[in-house]
Amino acid sequence: MVMQEAGQQSEPQPSAAGAQNSPQPLLPSMVPTQSNPSSAYAMTSPYVYAIGELVTFYPAPWVEKEFAQAISRAETVGLTDQKASACSFGTGEPLPGSRVVRCAYDTRQGGLHSKACRSG
């Protein structure tokens, strides 16, 4: 099947590799030029409507260590990594004998905030 569009133009792809080499933000290329409005549909818009998969990524090594410590305090025998991580977030099923730390990383406040501690 052909997946195409009229007036195909190259489009910026927000891939990791591309982003590494182009530190410029995408915003300047978002605004369609008035001289060629028909190509506006192919350009990057200021909005996102994306379907993908969610992947966790620790913003800093110390955050990863903090989560590892939170997981180590829980009883996680027989749990998958995902389930154990969910417990460290504090929204999974409470585990017996576990101490669950809920962490939210907020860059605007510049730190990791632990809250909603739960002791079993």
Place this chain on the structure above:
Amino acid sequence: MLTIQGKEAFILKPADPVDLELLIDALCRERDPTDLVCVIGDLGPVAPPQMCNGLQLPIAYFDQLFSFPKQTLIESIPRPEKISAKDFAPATKELFNRIMRITWNDGTSNRARGLNFLALRYDAIYAKVAEAFAQDDSLTGVRVVPSRLSDAGDILDFVFSFTNRKTGVTQMFSVSLNVAGKGIYLVAPLAPYYPVS
């Protein structure tokens, strides 16, 4: 972080801090690693290296975020009475997979946003594909063209082409969407499309 077709695409941040719960819930509920996530929001600048351990990706400030198993989505699409469940399920699965595999579908261009909107919100395209398969037609193309209804490029026609496997006759159907704002909406429902040269 959101990956699209296995490639890192966005760093996700809630537009409103309250919506951080959406992200945590999506991460923590029982899910398959291949579950899909729909992100609707604003596209921000590329993240500085110090923000996320050196990762430089565009930031998506999401207003809505919901995750779902692909199978659940496919099973929840309303089935037309005239099409059997046995025929409908494979057709919906195939169309959805094809839309997801489109190389330029990164969710940031107007055409990609519109196509993702159709995939999640407009069940008539699935019914049309299932109906076409039942008539021995093959889905041979999905094109996105600016609508003649709008000079500004706000309205796009999403044209689905079906070619009969025996006769080679091609029929086209299009649906029009207004993609100018963050909220995409239907302008004209699925109807036969006749290209004007």
